[in-house]
Amino acid sequence: MQTLLTRAQVTLLNVAAAVAILLTSVQPAPADEDKTVVFVCQHGVVNSQMAAAYFNKAAQERRLRFKAVSRGIDLYRSVPVRIRDGLTLDGLEVANTPQQLTLDDMTAADQVVAFDRIPAGRRGRADVTYWSGIPLGIDDYESTRDQIVRRIDALIPALAAEAARDRAPLQLEAKILLGDVRGRIDHLAVDLKRQRLFVAELGNDSIGVVDLAAHSLLRTVGGLNEPQGVGYEPSTETLYVANARDGSVRLFEANEYKATGRIELGSDADNIRIDAAAKHVVVGYGDGGLAVLDPSTRTKVRSLPLRAHPESFQLEPDSGRIFVNLPDAHAVAVVDGASGKQLANWPLDKGGNFAMTIDRDRGRVLVAYRSPTELAVFSTDGKPIANAETCGDVDDLFIDAKRERVYVSCGAGYVDVFEIDGSVYRRMARTPTATGARTALFVPEMDRLFVAVRAGPAGPAAIWVFKPTP
Structure with a gap:
C-alpha cells in the first residue's frame, strides 16, 4: 500500500496508538458469541476499513455470526475523508477507530485477511489469507469497493459452512481403525x-x-x-x-x-x-x-x-x-x-423395538422402533409421553443428561440428535455416519459418542469418535 504518513506524524501518534491497542485488542470469542474476522492493511484506515464495513453488512444480511474489524501494520490515526464519504454513500460507517495490529489480535482472530504483507513478528502462527492485486481505495474507491465486495461474496459461504459445522451438536473427532475386520459389528x-x-x-x-x-x-x-x-x-x-x-x-x-x-x-x-x-x-x-x-x-x-x-x-x-x-x-x-x-x-402397537434407554433424571423409558421408525417416550409406569420420527434401523440410543439430549444410532447411516424440552423431543440434527453403523456407545465420563462402522463404502472397519458440543 502507498504510504500515507510522514515520519513525524507517525511519531506523534505512538502514545495514543499504544493506549488504543491495550483497550481494544481482539479477545477470543466465547462459543455463543460472534467470531472475529480481522482485515489488515498498511495503515488500517483504507482497504481494511472498507473490507470490514462491507463484510459486516454482508454478514448481517446473511445472519452470519461473524464480526469484522480493521487493523493497521503502521497505524494512521484517522480514516481519510474519501473513504468515509464512500462508505456513507453506501449507507455504511467505518468499522472501528483505527487500531494497530497486535500479536494478540492475530491469536484471537478466527480469520485474518490482509492486503499487505504482515511482518513475521506480528503474524505469530496465525494463518493469513492475502487479497493481493486490489488497488488502494483512496485512489479509486469504486473499483476497490467492487473488488473487495466480490472477494467477500466468495468468503461468506465458506465461513457460513464453517459456522454450521461448529454449531453441529456432534463433531467427528477421530476415526480409529480396527484392522482387517469383516462383517457386522455389534455392541460396545x-x-x-x-x-x-x-x-x-x-x-x-x-x-x-x-x-x-x-x-x-x-x-x-x-x-x-x-x-x-x-x-x-x-x-x-x-x-x-x-x-x-x-x-x-x-x-x-x-x-x-x-x-x-x-x-x-x-x-x-x-x-x-x-x-x-x-x-x-x-x-x-x-x-x-x-x-x-x-x-x-x-x-x-x-x-x-x-x-x-x-x-x-x-x-x-x-x-x-x-x-x-x-x-x-x-x-x-x-x-x-x-x-x-x-x-x-x-x-406396543409398533414393531422392531430393539433399542432402549432410561432417563433417570426424568423417570422415563425411551424406546426406538424400526417399523415404523419412531422414538417413543414412556413414564416408568408405561404411560406414553411423547413420540418423534427418527432415522431407520435403530440399534442404540442414549441420554446425554448434561446437555438434555438423546442420541439415536441408526444403521441407515445417521445419528439423530434430539433436544429435550419438557415433554417435547425435537430433532436438532441428523449427523451422517455410514450405512450399517447402527451400534454405538455414549460414555458420559469421557463425554464422547463412539460409533461402530463396519467395513464398506465408507472405508475399513473403524470406531468413529464424536465429541458433543457445546
Whole structure:
C-alpha cells in the first residue's frame, strides 16, 4: 500500500496508538458469541476499513455470526475523508477507530485477511489469507469497493459452512481403525480405568480392544462365536463376552485379555448389563430369559424368564426393576431383578423395538422402533409421553443428561440428535455416519459418542469418535 504518513506524524501518534491497542485488542470469542474476522492493511484506515464495513453488512444480511474489524501494520490515526464519504454513500460507517495490529489480535482472530504483507513478528502462527492485486481505495474507491465486495461474496459461504459445522451438536473427532475386520459389528463396552473400548466384532468372531487415549487398536481377541454383547465388570476387572452361536459367555482378565472362564447359557447370548449396585452381571439369552451372573464366583445364580428373546434392556438400580424390550412379543416387560417376578407388560402397537434407554433424571423409558421408525417416550409406569420420527434401523440410543439430549444410532447411516424440552423431543440434527453403523456407545465420563462402522463404502472397519458440543 502507498504510504500515507510522514515520519513525524507517525511519531506523534505512538502514545495514543499504544493506549488504543491495550483497550481494544481482539479477545477470543466465547462459543455463543460472534467470531472475529480481522482485515489488515498498511495503515488500517483504507482497504481494511472498507473490507470490514462491507463484510459486516454482508454478514448481517446473511445472519452470519461473524464480526469484522480493521487493523493497521503502521497505524494512521484517522480514516481519510474519501473513504468515509464512500462508505456513507453506501449507507455504511467505518468499522472501528483505527487500531494497530497486535500479536494478540492475530491469536484471537478466527480469520485474518490482509492486503499487505504482515511482518513475521506480528503474524505469530496465525494463518493469513492475502487479497493481493486490489488497488488502494483512496485512489479509486469504486473499483476497490467492487473488488473487495466480490472477494467477500466468495468468503461468506465458506465461513457460513464453517459456522454450521461448529454449531453441529456432534463433531467427528477421530476415526480409529480396527484392522482387517469383516462383517457386522455389534455392541460396545468401556473400561474407564484403562480407557479401553471393547468392540463385539460379530461377523469376524472377535473382540477389538481399542486404546482410547492413543486412538489406536491395542489388540484383537479371536476364537469367539458371533460375539454380540460385551460388558466390563470393574470390581473383578473382567471382560464378559456373550456369544450368539453357542450361547456361551466368555470371561477375560483385563490386562492381557487371557481367558479366565466360561458360562454356558444354552443359546443366543446377547446384551450384557453390569449391575454395580447388586454386584451382578445380567445377560439376555435364548428364547426368553435374563441370566444373573455372580462376578465373584463366575457362575449363574438365577434366571429370569421372559415371553420372548430380550433385546436391549435397562436396569433401574434404585427400584431393582429391569425394563426389557421384547420385539417378537411387541412388548416391553418390567421385571423385578431380585425375585424374577414380572411386574408389568406394556403392549406396543409398533414393531422392531430393539433399542432402549432410561432417563433417570426424568423417570422415563425411551424406546426406538424400526417399523415404523419412531422414538417413543414412556413414564416408568408405561404411560406414553411423547413420540418423534427418527432415522431407520435403530440399534442404540442414549441420554446425554448434561446437555438434555438423546442420541439415536441408526444403521441407515445417521445419528439423530434430539433436544429435550419438557415433554417435547425435537430433532436438532441428523449427523451422517455410514450405512450399517447402527451400534454405538455414549460414555458420559469421557463425554464422547463412539460409533461402530463396519467395513464398506465408507472405508475399513473403524470406531468413529464424536465429541458433543457445546
